[in-house]
Amino acid sequence: MPPTMYLDGRFRHPSSPATIPVLDPTTEQVYDHVPRGTARDADAAVRAARRAADGWAATPQSERVALVRGLRDVLAARADELTSAVVRDVGTPVRVARALQTMLPIGAVDDFLAAAEGIEERRAVANSLVYRRPVGVVVAVTPWNYPLLQIVAKVVPALLSGSPVVLKPSEVAPLVPHLLAEAVDAAGFPPGVFNLVSGLGPEIGDALVRHPEVDMVSFTGSTAAGLAVHAAAGLKRVQLELGGKSASLVLPGADAVAAARATVNSCLLNSGQTCLALTRLVVHRSLYDEAVEAAGATAARFTLGDPADPATKQGPLVSAAQRDRVRGFIERAAADGARLTTGGAHAPDGVDRGFFVRPTVFADVAPESELGQEEVFGPVLAITPYDDVDEGVRIANGTRYGLSGAVWGPDPESAGAVALRLRTGQVDVNGGRFHTAAPFGGVKSSGRGREFGRAGLAEYYELQSLQL
Structure with a gap:
């Protein structure tokens, strides 16, 4: 150039x-x-x-x-x-x-x-x-x-x-x-x-x-x-x-596996370097174990490597500073008591160069913890349980951000009603897709x-x- x-x-x-x-x-x-x-x-x-x-x-x-x-x-x-x-x-x-x-x-x-x-x-x-x-x-x-x-x-x-x-x-x-x-x-x-x-x-x-x-x-x-x-x-x-710290809220009766898979795909898109990524999975306790298992399994299937290789599903982060910052979040989350289910801060196996970070999933993340509150901007998902819908909405709304979000429910009507309670600029309902004809932006x-x-x-x- x-x-x-x-x-x-x-x-x-x-x-x-x-x-x-x-x-x-x-x-x-x-x-x-x-x-x-x-x-x-x-x-x-x-x-x-x-x-x-x-x-x-x-x-x-x-x-x-x-x-x-x-x-x-x-x-x-x-x-x-x-x-x-x-x-x-x-x-x-x-x-x-x-x-x-x-x-x-x-x-x-x-x-x-x-x-x-x-x-x-x-x-x-x-x-x-x-x-x-x-x-x-x-x-x-x-x-x-x-x-x-x-x-x-x-x-x-x-x-x-x-x-x-x-x-x-x-x-x-x-x-x-x-x-x-x-x-x-x-x-x-x-x-x-x-x-x-x-x-x-x-x-x-x-x-x-x-x-x-x-x-x-x-x-x-x-x-x-x-x-x-x-x-x-x-x-x-x-x-x-x-910035954003967008929550994917899974309601009772929802398809927890579909919700977890879609949330992981959103979180890890572009190596997690996406402002509207769904980086928190907030799940009703009746579906929690199922969602945690599905999220970990989905993340584990992301293949790291050269982004020019069609087999690669996750490339590097953009810089050494970004890689080190994300690894710091992972190390502190583990120290804060979150349960690591997939990934971690150590370098990926077989990768000797490039700014790579393992796709990482934490369960049992406290809503008030650093990982529950702050934008990581990397391939790291935080999963948190809740006991009733009002609590789930409070957790979803409980950060300083309000850029995006998702609600998964047993039907579009119930999911849509809860989506309107989220303080965020856009909400995906049961997997609704982003497009550029609708307004996009944040609150808070x-x-x-x-x-x-x-x-x-x-x-x-x-x-x-x-x-x-």
């Missing part, structure tokens, strides 16, 4: 020759370098976006939609390249990477295009006409775990709304963002409408968030980092998608605002009323 950024419609060298090494999480070897951008680069990107803002806002919606549709087609044509990039950058197994990391984001573009239909039509309210106007210059700060999906969730609605955007992706996974910039360039967007910078969050990221010419900041990452972004942004509009310390679909697109508009 050339050490360039995409500013004002073309690839350019940054203001500083400094770079950041990029490690392959499977081999632990440096395979690339990404520019270490500065506040000067941030300023150049924001000013390019500001120069483009008026013209892009005045561009008819039909033209903006046509350009985004063209971007979608370029991404689809380069699906193989995007998939290979995320396998190397993130370590997502190739057996799921194409569907999860490439085609799901492309489908999200389709959902945004559908949501754009009619969204800018003015509304009459009494003696007023209400218009949607572009929010202005947007800074999008995205993480490494789902690089294309998180970029699409922010960049596409900004572009559709008529708002130019500056993208600052994670320096840990730079290949996909660079391919996205090439796709934007190929699609023919006007100069300054999309800009890509790279570097460290405390350096170029902070400069972007604080820049006075920025109107909106959309950030995905940890809750701690989100709080820092919110404080630095001042009175700008801020959209935050943060899991964020503010919504992404995807019409609600996600609406975040990038301001409402203006004309009183007649």
